[in-house]
Amino acid sequence: xxxxxxxxxxxxxxxxxxxxxxxxxxxxxxxxxxxxxxxxxxxxxxxxxxxxxxxxxxxxxxxxxxxxxxxxxxxxxxxxxxxxxxxxxxxxxxxxxxxxxxxxxxxxxxxxxxxxxxxxxxxxxxxxxxxxxxxxxxxxxxxxxxxxxxxxxxxxxxxxxxxxxxxxxxxxxxxxxxxxxxxxxxxxxxxxxxxxxxxxxxxxxxxxxxxxxxxxxxxxxxxxxxxxxxxxxxxxxxxxxxxxxxxxxxxxxxxxxxxxxxxxxxxxxxxxxxxxxxxxxxxxxxxxxxxxxxxxxxxxxxxxxxxxxxxxxxxxxxxxxxxxxxxxxxxxxxxxxxxxxxxxxxxxxxxxxxxxx
Amino acid sequence: xxxxxxxxxxxxxxxxxxxxxxxxxxxxxxxxxxxxxxxxxxxxxxxxxxxxxxxxxxxxxxxxxxxxxxxxxxxxxxxxxxxxxxxxxxxxxxxxxxxxxxxxxxxxxxxxxxxxxxxxxxxxxxxxxxxxxxxxxxxxxxxxxxxxxxxxxxxxxxxxxxxxxxxxxxxxxxxxxxxxxxxxxxxxxxxxxxxxxxxxxxxxxxxxxxxxxxxxxxxxxxxxxxxxxxxxxxxxxxxxxxxxxxxxxxxxxxxxxxxxxxxxxxxxxxxxxxxxxxxxxxxxxxxxxxxxxxxxxxxxxxxxxxxxxxxxxxxxxxxxxxxxxxxxxxxxxxxxxxxxxxxxxxxxxxxxxxxxxxxxxxxxxxxxxxxxxxxxxxxxxxxxxxxxxxxxxxxxxxxxxxxxxxxxxxxxxxxxxxxxxxxxxxxxxxxxxxxxxxxxxxxxxxxxxxxxxxxxxxxxxxxxxxxxxxxxxxxxxxxxxxxxxxxxxxxxxxxxxxxxxxxxxxxxxxxxxxxxxxxxxxxxxxxxxxxxxxxxxxxxxxxxxxxxxxxxxxxxxxxxxxxxxxxxxxxxxxxxxxxxxxxxxxxxxxxxxxxxxxxxxxxxxxxxxxxxxxxxxxxxxxx
Numbered sequence: 001x002x003x004x005x006x007x008x009x010x011x012x013x014x015x016x017x018x019x020x021x022x023x024x025x026x027x028x029x030x031x032x033x034x035x036x037x038x039x040x041x042x043x044x045x046x047x048x049x050x051x052x053x054x055x056x057x058x059x060x061x062x063x064x065x066x067x068x069x070x071x072x073x074x075x076x077x078x079x080x081x082x083x084x085x086x087x088x089x090x091x092x093x094x095x096x097x098x099x100x101x102x103x104x105x106x107x108x109x110x111x112x113x114x115x116x117x118x119x120x121x122x123x124x125x126x127x128x129x130x131x132x133x134x135x136x137x138x139x140x141x142x143x144x145x146x147x148x149x150x151x152x153x154x155x156x157x158x159x160x161x162x163x164x165x166x167x168x169x170x171x172x173x174x175x176x177x178x179x180x181x182x183x184x185x186x187x188x189x190x191x192x193x194x195x196x197x198x199x200x201x202x203x204x205x206x207x208x209x210x211x212x213x214x215x216x217x218x219x220x221x222x223x224x225x226x227x228x229x230x231x232x233x234x235x236x237x238x239x240x241x242x243x244x245x246x247x248x249x250x251x252x253x254x255x256x257x258x259x260x261x262x263x264x265x266x267x268x269x270x271x272x273x274x275x276x277x278x279x280x281x282x283x284x285x286x287x288x289x290x291x292x293x294x295x296x297x298x299x300x301x302x303x304x305x306x307x308x309x310x311x312x313x314x315x316x317x318x319x320x321x322x323x324x325x326x327x328x329x330x331x332x333x334x335x336x337x338x339x340x341x342x343x344x345x346x347x348x349x350x351x352x353x354x355x356x357x
Numbered sequence: 358x359x360x361x362x363x364x365x366x367x368x369x370x371x372x373x374x375x376x377x378x379x380x381x382x383x384x385x386x387x388x389x390x391x392x393x394x395x396x397x398x399x400x401x402x403x404x405x406x407x408x409x410x411x412x413x414x415x416x417x418x419x420x421x422x423x424x425x426x427x428x429x430x431x432x433x434x435x436x437x438x439x440x441x442x443x444x445x446x447x448x449x450x451x452x453x454x455x456x457x458x459x460x461x462x463x464x465x466x467x468x469x470x471x472x473x474x475x476x477x478x479x480x481x482x483x484x485x486x487x488x489x490x491x492x493x494x495x496x497x498x499x500x501x502x503x504x505x506x507x508x509x510x511x512x513x514x515x516x517x518x519x520x521x522x523x524x525x526x527x528x529x530x531x532x533x534x535x536x537x538x539x540x541x542x543x544x545x546x547x548x549x550x551x552x553x554x555x556x557x558x559x560x561x562x563x564x565x566x567x568x569x570x571x572x573x574x575x576x577x578x579x580x581x582x583x584x585x586x587x588x589x590x591x592x593x594x595x596x597x598x599x600x601x602x603x604x605x606x607x608x609x610x611x612x613x614x615x616x617x618x619x620x621x622x623x624x625x626x627x628x629x630x631x632x633x634x635x636x637x638x639x640x641x642x643x644x645x646x647x648x649x650x651x652x653x654x655x656x657x658x659x660x661x662x663x664x665x666x667x668x669x670x671x672x673x674x675x676x677x678x679x680x681x682x683x684x685x686x687x688x689x690x691x692x693x694x695x696x697x698x699x700x701x702x703x704x705x706x707x708x709x710x711x712x713x714x715x716x717x718x719x720x721x722x723x724x725x726x727x728x729x730x731x732x733x734x735x736x737x738x739x740x741x742x743x744x745x746x747x748x749x750x751x752x753x754x755x756x757x758x759x760x761x762x763x764x765x766x767x768x769x770x771x772x773x774x775x776x777x778x779x780x781x782x783x784x785x786x787x788x789x790x791x792x793x794x795x796x797x798x799x800x801x802x803x804x805x806x807x808x809x810x811x812x813x814x815x816x817x818x819x820x821x822x823x824x825x826x827x828x829x830x831x832x833x834x835x836x837x838x839x840x841x842x843x844x845x846x847x848x849x850x851x852x853x854x855x856x857x858x859x860x861x862x863x864x865x866x867x868x869x870x871x872x873x874x875x876x877x878x879x880x881x882x883x884x885x886x887x888x889x890x891x892x893x894x895x896x897x898x899x900x901x902x903x904x905x906x907x908x909x910x911x912x913x914x915x916x917x918x919x920x921x922x923x924x925x926x927x928x929x930x931x932x933x934x935x936x937x938x939x940x941x942x943x944x945x946x947x948x949x950x951x952x953x954x955x956x957x958x959x960x961x962x963x964x965x966x967x968x969x970x971x972x973x974x975x976x977x978x979x980x
Contacts, residue, residue: 186729
C-alpha cells in the first residue's frame with residue numbers, strides 16, 4: 001500500500017514536471033528556473049502540486065461515484081438518515097494533517113534558507129563585503145542598481161555574474177514596488193519604509209537558455225504604468241562581469257561625443273537632460289538628486305525606457321512623447337520640445353553612450 | 358391593522374420599502390442593491406478582460422484601467438458579495454430559527470441604508486473626477502500618492518457601508534443568541550444559521566480594524582495627519598497589517614455563508630440529514646477562529662522575516678483541515694442519499710470540484726518560500742477567483758434559485774436556471790484555470806497591458822473568451838428573473854418538496870409577522886421530522902396570542918443620508934469654502950435623526966388575535 005502510494009506520487013511528480021516545463025519563456029517563466037532560488041521554489045511548487053493533485057484526484061473519484069450512483073430513481077424513496085461516522089471523520093482529519101506536514105517541513109526550511117543574507121553583514125578590512133551586493137532602488141517606472149562595493153550605478157539593465165549568490169538591498173523612493181525576476185526567483189517588495197534584503201543566483205545554463213537576458217518585473221501596483229515598469233537582467237560569466245565593472249569604473253568624466261551631430265546632441269543633453277540623468281557611474285550624488293535613470297551605458301542597454309526595443313527610431317519616439325509609451329511617467333514635460341534635428345542629434349549622442357566596446 | 362392586505366400603488370410600495378423594518382423586505386432590498394452592484398462589477402470585469410484580450414491593447418487607458426480594476430474588486434467584495442450574502446441571511450436566518458424578526462429591526466434597516474449610501478457614494482466617484490485607482494487593497498503609499506479624489510471616495514464610502522455591515526453583524530448575533538424558537542438549541546440550528554452566527558462574529562471582530570485603517574487614511578488624506586507619511590515618521594506597512602487583519606477574515610465572512618447555503622442544499626436535495634453535523638459546526642467555528650491567525654500570508658513578500666513567514670505559513674495550511682472536513686462531509690451527505698439535480702443542487706455539486714481547486718491552490722500559496730513566486734501574479738488572481746467565484750458566487754446563484762420561492766412566492770424557471778449554470782460553469786473555468794499558468798509564466802497581476810513576445814498572449818485570449826460565457830449566463834439569469842416575476846405563479850410552503858428546516862414550514866412568502874405561533878422544535882431538521890411523522894405543519898409552542906410588531910421608520914434612511922452628505926463635505930473641505938459647511942450640515946442631519954429616534958417613544962403595534970384568525974380564512978390574498 002505504501003509502495004503504491006509512493007509510486008503514484010513519483011509518477012505524478014514526473015508527469016507534472018514534464019507538463020509544467022513546457023510552460024512559458026525561459027527568460028520569464030517561473031517554470032523554467034534558472035538559479036538556486038527559483039529551483040528550490042520550483043521544487044516546492046512541484047511537491048505541493050503533487051500533493052494537491054492527489055487530493056483533487058481522491059475527491060474527484062468519490063465525487064463522481066456519488067453523483068452517478070445516488071441519483072434519485074424513485075420520487076418516494078427516503079434514504080436512511082445517517083448522523084455521521086467517527087471513523088471516517090477522524091480519517092479525513094488526520095490524513096490532511098499528515099499531508100500538510102509533508103509540505104510544511106520543506107516550506108519552513110526553504111523560507112529560512114532564502115532569507116539567509118548573513119554574508120551581507122560580513123565586512124572585510126576595507127569595510128566592504130566579499131559578497132556581491134546590489135542596492136535596488138525602485139522609482140515610478142524605472143529601476144536603479146547601485147553596486148556599493150564597486151561604487152558604480154546603472155539603471156534599467158541589471159548586470160550580474162552567473163553561478164554565484166548576488167545579494168540585494170531593496171527599497172523604493174516614491175511608492176511601494178516589488179522586485180521580481182521570475183526565472184531567477186521569487187519577488188520581494190521594495191518598501192518606502194525600510195530596506196528589504198534577499199539573495200538570488202543566476203546559473204549559467206539558465207542564462208544560456210534565456211539568451212543571457214532575463215526579464216524583470218514590478219509586481220506591486222504602483223500607478224498607471226505599473227505594467228510597463230520592466231527591467232532586464234544581463235547575466236554574464238564572472239570574468240565578463242569583472243570586465244564590465246572595470247569598464248564602468250573607467251568612466252570618470254562624461255564621455256565626449258565623437259561625431260559632429262553627436263556633439264550637438266551632447267550640448268542639448270547638457271542643457272536639458274543632465275539635471276536628472278547622470279552620464280557618469282559614480283555613486284557620489286545623493287539619492288534625492290538621482291531623479292532619472294543613470295545613462296552612462298545607455299547605448300549598451302537592451303531596451304529604451306524598459307519597454308521599447310533599442311533602436312534609433314524608438315529613442316526618438318520616446319523623446320518626442322514619453323507619455324504615449326509610459327503614461328504618468330516623471331519625464332514628460334520636464335524638457336523643452338525637440339525639433340527633428342535636435343532629436344537626431346540627441347539620439348546619436350545617446351546611442352554612443354557605451355562602455356562595452 | 359388589517360389594511361396590509363390591500364393592493365398598493367407604486368408610491369406607497371416605494372415608501373413602504375424606504376421605511377420598512379421587516380427582515381424579509383430588507384432582504385429584498387439587499388438582493389436588489391447587491392444584484393445591481395454585481396452587474397456593475399461584472400461590467401468592470403468585462404472591460405478588464407477586453408483590455409487584456411490581446412497584447413498592447415488600448416481599449417482603455419492605463420490610468421482608467423487602474424480605476425476599473427480597483428472598482429471591480431471593491432464593488433464585488435463590499436457592494437455585491439457582502440450584501441447578497443446579507444440578503445440571504447436576512448431572508449432565511451430568522452425563519453430558520455423560528456423568530457418573528459431580527460432582534461433590532463430598526464438597526465437592520467439602518468444597516469442596509471448605510472451600506473447603500475456608502476456604495477452609491479463610492480460609485481459617484483466615476484462622475485466626480487475619477488474612481489479610486491490603488492487597488493481594492495489601497496496600499497498606503499500608492500493611495501497617498503493618488504492625485505484625484507478617488508481614494509477619498511474609497512475611504513469614506515467604505516467607512517459608511519462598513520458601519521452598516523458591522524451593525525448588521527451585531528444584529529444577527531443578538532438575534533441568534535436570543536430569539537431561537539422553543540426547543541431550538543444551538544446544536545439543532547440549521548447549518549446556514551450556524552454559518553450566519555460565525556460570520557457575524559467574524560464581522561464583529563474584523564470590521565473594526567478596517568474602520569481604524571480607513572480613519573487613518575481619511576485623516577491623512579483629508580485632515581493633514583501623517584500616519585502613512587514616511588517622511589514625517591509614518592509607516593505604510595501598518596496599513597497592510599490593518600487591511601489584512603480585516604481582509605483575511607473578510608474572505609471567510611463571504612465563504613462561510615456560502616458553505617451554509619450549500620450545506621442546506623446538499624441535505625435538501627439528497628433527502629438526507631447533513632453528514633457529521635457536529636463536526637461541520639466545529640469546522641465552521643474553527644475556520645472562523647483560524648481566519649484571524651493568518652493575515653500575514655498576504656504579506657509574505659513585504660519583508661517580515663523568515664520567522665513570521667514560517668509561522669503564518671503553517672497557520673495558513675492548518676485552515677485546510679477544517680475545510681477538508683467540510684468537503685468530505687458534503688460528499689458523504691450525498692453518499693447513500695437520493696440526489697435530485699435541481700438548479701440549486703447543480704451549483705452545489707459543481708461547487709465541490711471548483712472550490713477544492715481553489716482551496717488547494719490556497720495551500721500552495723501558504724508555502725511561503727514558493728509564494729514569493731506566486732505573490733501578486735496571475736496565479737493569485739486565479740486562486741481567489743476560484744474560491745470567491747467557485748465558492749461564494751456559486752452559492753449566491755444557488756441560494757437565489759433555492760430561496761427565490763421563499764422570498765417572492767414564485768419559482769425561477771428551472772430550464773433557464775440550468776442554462777445559466779452550464780454557461781457560467783464553462784465560462785468560469787475557461788476564464789480562470791488558464792490564469793494559474795499565466796501567473797507561473799511570469800505575468801504580474803494588476804497590469805493594464807502586456808507586451809507581445811512574452812508567451813502570454815494565448816492564455817489571455819482564452820481567459821477573455823471565458824468571460825463572455827459568464828456574461829451571457831448572467832443575462833440569462835436576468836431574463837429568468839423578469840419572466841418569473843411577470844408570470845408570478847404562486848407556490849406553496851415547501852415548493853422543492855424536500856425542505857427540512859423551519860423556513861419551509863411557513864408560506865411563501867411568509868406573512869409579515871412570520872410564525873403566527875412560534876413552532877416547537879424537536880430536533881435538527883425540525884420540519885423534516887414533522888413531515889416524517891406524517892404531519893403537515895409544525896406543532897405550535899404557544900397558544901395563539903397578540904403579536905407585537907415594530908413600526909416602520911424613515912429615520913434609518915435619514916441617518917444614512919446625513920452621513921452621505923457629510924462625506925462630501927469632508928472630501929471637499931480642503932479645496933472649497935462650502936466643504937466644512939456641508940460636513941457640519943450632514944452630521945447635523947445624522948445626529949438630529951438619532952436624537953429624534955432617542956427621544957421619541959415608539960412602542961410599535963399589536964396584531965390582535967382576532968385578525969390573525971381572520972387571516973386563516975383568506976390565505977393567499979396577502980400581499
